Amino acid sequence: MVRHTQSGPPCTTAETTMVDRTARAARNQERSLAAFLVKKAEFDALLAEFTQASEDHFGANPETVLWGEAAWLSDASAKLKDIADQHFRRGEYAC
Incomplete structure (x- = not known):
């Protein structure tokens, strides 16, 4: 009978899956934050435009x-x- 020795603990599929999920979640959060900040800048610009227009009585x-x-x-x-x-x-x- 031949026995094979392993060096270190085996990497299970469950551990690999958890690492993959954690990495995907982190990337997803980064992309979500980037999209949020782009939309927030757009929102802030619109608010500034409306504030200026309001000060001018919306052109009326x-x-x-x-x-x-x-x-x-x-x-x-x-x-x-x-x-x-x-x-x-x-x-x-x-x-």
Whole structure:
């Protein structure tokens, strides 16, 4: 009978799978963070644009503003409110 000796403990498939999963999870987290930061920069740029536009009354002349401008601002505000409600879990998004 021939016996083969092994040097060190054998690497099991379960151990290899765990290492692979951990490495994949780390790469996935890095890619997720990179994508998040790109979208955050885009979001911040949009907020800056809207802040500037708001300071300029969204281009509306206070002397000649009509219902169209008021309706647009109402619609835009409702959309922003919905986004805020989602993020802060208010209204229909409350837990």
